Amino acid sequence: MKSHDTNHxxxxxxxxxxxxxxxxxxxxxxxxxxxxxxxxARALQGNIARWNETGIGGYIILGSTGERVHLDESExxxxxxxxRACVPEQLAFVVGVGGQGTRGSIAEARRAASMGADAVLIxxxxxxxxxxxxxxxxxxYESIAEASSVPVVLYNIPQNTGxxxxxxxxxxxxxxxxxxxxxxxxxxxxxxxxxxxLASPTFAVLTGHASLLYAALxxxxxxxxxxxxxxxxxxxxxxxxxxxxxxxEEARARQRQxxxxxxxxxxxxxxxxxxxxxxxxxxxxxxxxAPLVMPNEEARREIARTLAxxxxxxxxxxxxxxxAEGVS
Numbered sequence: 001m002k003s004h005d006t007n008h009x010x011x012x013x014x015x016x017x018x019x020x021x022x023x024x025x026x027x028x029x030x031x032x033x034x035x036x037x038x039x040x041a042r043a044l045q046g047n048i049a050r051w052n053e054t055g056i057g058g059y060i061i062l063g064s065t066g067e068r069v070h071l072d073e074s075e076x077x078x079x080x081x082x083x084r085a086c087v088p089e090q091l092a093f094v095v096g097v098g099g100q101g102t103r104g105s106i107a108e109a110r111r112a113a114s115m116g117a118d119a120v121l122i123x124x125x126x127x128x129x130x131x132x133x134x135x136x137x138x139x140x141y142e143s144i145a146e147a148s149s150v151p152v153v154l155y156n157i158p159q160n161t162g163x164x165x166x167x168x169x170x171x172x173x174x175x176x177x178x179x180x181x182x183x184x185x186x187x188x189x190x191x192x193x194x195x196x197x198l199a200s201p202t203f204a205v206l207t208g209h210a211s212l213l214y215a216a217l218x219x220x221x222x223x224x225x226x227x228x229x230x231x232x233x234x235x236x237x238x239x240x241x242x243x244x245x246x247x248x249e250e251a252r253a254r255q256r257q258x259x260x261x262x263x264x265x266x267x268x269x270x271x272x273x274x275x276x277x278x279x280x281x282x283x284x285x286x287x288x289x290a291p292l293v294m295p296n297e298e299a300r301r302e303i304a305r306t307l308a309x310x311x312x313x314x315x316x317x318x319x320x321x322x323x324a325e326g327v328s
Contacts, residue, residue: 017118017151019180019222021092022204024057025236026225028065028096030275031079032284039075041082043284048086050283054233055241057223058092059083060121060183064160065227065271068096070289077115084116094153098122102143109148119151121183126161134169145178154182157208167195174203183208183225189215196220210236210262214255217243228262231277232310235261261306269295269303277303 029051032043048059061083062068062076071079080095087093095117097108102125109120122144124137145152154173158164164186173179182199184192185208192212196205196219207216210228217224217240229236235258242251265274272294278285280303288294295303 017092017180019151019202019204021058021118022094022153022181022206023223024240025055025223025229025233026058026060026092026094026206027051027056027230027233028060028063028208028225028227029083029230030271030278030285031062031066031068031071032286033289034286037287037289039071039078039082040284040286041078043286044079044082045086047278047283048083051230051233052086052088052091055237056091056229056233058094058118059087060094060096060225061117063096063121063155063183063225064123064157065230065274066096067271067289067292070292077111080112080115080117093118094121095119096121096123096155098125098155100125100127102140105140105144106147109144109150109152113148113150117150119153119180120148121153121155123155123157124161124163124165126163129162132163134166137163137165138169138172141173141179142176145173145176148178151178151180152176153180153204155185156182157185159186164191167191167198170195171198171200174198174200180204181206181222185209187212189219192216192221193219210266211259213239213258214243214251217251218248226262227266227271227274228258230274230283231265231281231307232258232261235310257310261310264303264306269299273299273303276300277307280304280307 032040034040061080095112097112097120098105105122112120154165156165170182181204183206187209199205204222206223206225207221208225210226213224226236235254239251239254265277271292272288275285275288276295
């Protein structure tokens with residue numbers, strides 16, 4: 001591959017950031033909104049300050065969990081700059097970017113770098129789905145990586161995009177010096193193990209599927225990027241730490257605690273469910289932006305029950321709310 005030309009903003013941080021920084025549990029944090037539907041910078045600051053103390057390895061700002069597709073350019077800038085000021089330098093700070101075109105994705109990556117991103121997480125283009133062949137996807141990512149002053153992390157979430165990155169395509173891209181890792185949210189463990197086998201040993205493979213955290217780490221994943229960990233970071237961190245220490249029985253026990261919560265606040269009730277759970281745990285969750293919706297009364301009770309069943313592993317600072325949902 002060509003040598004990487006670092007002549008944009010963020011060069012110093014780019015030179016320092018390697019795949020090894022994508023380790024442990026990273027949080028794809030939500031974007032809080034005020035009552036009048038503006039970005040709530042103060043609430044975001046408060047959430048990050050608390051998450052910083054939980055042993056996580058870093059953050060994904062404005063990934064799919066952060067509702068990036070619902071924000072305009074000025075709001076994106078506000079969220080990124082607000083978060084950058086709160087995240088310690090030793091933690092990874094990755095910004096979600098990527099549109100349907102390569103040119104626009106390059107522009108977004110450069111803007112994110114200028115605002116302090118350590119790396120950029122780039123979703124697969126998917127509007128022209130049938131044209132997204134392995135060759136087209138590889139060229140897209142290689143072009144962005146050549147033009148970006150900060151490293152690129154691939155984002156595979158075919159259940160949302162309808163476009164999957166094959167293990168063979170990931171293996172090719174893992175050889176590029178400025179493509180440092182992948183978040184794989186597919187939930188396909190067969191392909192996950194295969195991409196672990198095929199990818200460069202210096203390439204970070206992270207799962208984005210909380211129910212498979214233990215399985216993915218045991219198979220050799222370097223870490224995970226988990227929306228459910230926003231609610232229960234300590235649980236996810238403990239699973240990762242237990243696997244690293246060889247305490248597999250303890251890790252499996254924690255995973256059994258974590259899985260029902262993970263399913264409730266991601267797969268079943270989506271970002272609205274996650275934000276409601278954050279409110280129950282004393283974080284600033286708040287509302288989602290339309291057309292997303294908040295969970296109904298029955299769903300709220302179920303989320304509260306799964307949180308209660310995770311205690312004492314999940315610290316719920318809003319005990320009155322749990323009691324209001326009929327959970328003691």
